[in-house]
Amino acid sequence: MDQNNINEAVLPLENFIAYRLNQAAEKVSQRFAIEYKKRHGMTRPEWRTLATIGQFGNITAKQICQHSSMHKTKVSRAIFTLEQRRWLKRTVDQNDRRVEHLELTLQGQKAYLELSDVARNFQDQIYSALGPSNAAALETSLEAIETLIDPQ
Amino acid sequence: MDQNNINEAVLPLENFIAYRLNQAAEKVSQRFAIEYKKRHGMTRPEWRTLATIGQFGNITAKQICQHSSMHKTKVSRAIFTLEQRRWLKRTVDQNDRRVEHLELTLQGQKAYLELSDVARNFQDQIYSALGPSNAAALETSLEAIETLIDPQ
DNA sequence: AAAAATTTGTTGCATAAGTAACGATAGACT
DNA sequence: AGTCTATCGTTACTTATGCAACAAATTTTT
Numbered sequence A, B: 001m002d003q004n005n006i007n008e009a010v011l012p013l014e015n016f017i018a019y020r021l022n023q024a025a026e027k028v029s030q031r032f033a034i035e036y037k038k039r040h041g042m043t044r045p046e047w048r049t050l051a052t053i054g055q056f057g058n059i060t061a062k063q064i065c066q067h068s069s070m071h072k073t074k075v076s077r078a079i080f081t082l083e084q085r086r087w088l089k090r091t092v093d094q095n096d097r098r099v100e101h102l103e104l105t106l107q108g109q110k111a112y113l114e115l116s117d118v119a120r121n122f123q124d125q126i127y128s129a130l131g132p133s134n135a136a137a138l139e140t141s142l143e144a145i146e147t148l149i150d151p152q
Numbered sequence C: 001a002a003a004a005a006t007t008t009g010t011t012g013c014a015t016a017a018g019t020a021a022c023g024a025t026a027g028a029c030t
Numbered sequence D: 001a002g003t004c005t006a007t008c009g010t011t012a013c014t015t016a017t018g019c020a021a022c023a024a025a026t027t028t029t030t
Helices: A017-040 A044-056 A061-068 A072-084 A106-130 A132-149 B017-040 B044-056 B061-068 B072-084 B106-130 B132-149
Strands: A088-092 A100-104 B088-092 B100-104
Touching (some): A017 A106, A017 B132, A044 A061, A044 A100, A106 A132, B017 B106, B044 B061, B044 B100, B044 B106, B061 B100, B106 B132
Antiparallel strands (some): A088 A100
């Protein structure tokens, strides 16, 4: 399987930043996904929704979308599933009845705290596997990309 | 919208490495996806397949899977579409007739070189927007994660 | 050499995701 | 008040994805 060197202007996929970031993100995410999948049969949108509500305590679907960058249909469906599971409750806003305020039930909080703990351990493992210098480089470059992507 | 500080063990989503990597990857990829989408109506699996064949010149579906980390059904369908578009041709291996060798047609090569060029410019823009020091940090940390994920 | 197991690539089916349209509500404009 | 526009969240429809089963070819085992 020879490299095609007809044209030296070529950019191998494995050197392409979009591809490399995707690979890294996907592999890391999947490794964590195993946790919430095996523990609660959750999907990624469900975990992110749970995490966002858990983090803010009281929040609306729209705010979850903004904070987690998920599509509103994803969030809507995740909320539905979490509600079925009795992990959250909705309260209609009395000043604007289009809006629903979401809060975790005790069960929901329990699951959130448990998974949050797993997430922190997972992250600690990654950082210590990387070592302090690589971890610092990762932090620096992620911040730089975040600023690039989302300039305040 | 107050932070929920009942429990200090909580890990905010925006500090979670899996989430941050995904955001970065998704945003960067989508910005590049605009290019191949608007130019040729291509999908991401199609672009990756085109890029992989273009890079190796002559390759099989299985090898594309291995090199690009895409699921074999994704690759199979991308090959089908690229073939319809007359961007690649298949040749059955004479020693093992399960295997098909894939090569780009002239049209396929043209599209590949064009998009490869766009990709390089895109990448150059990102690196220069990041600046040399952040770009170096990104390179370092991506390599570190790649080693972690895929230890040879 | 026949049977069993493996490999390559495709396809049927079920699930996930996004677009666009929607109902319900609220706000702005005349 | 009445109309027009915008917003919040849901849903119908279409497309994308992945698993599992598959056919065809090859390799291994007996």
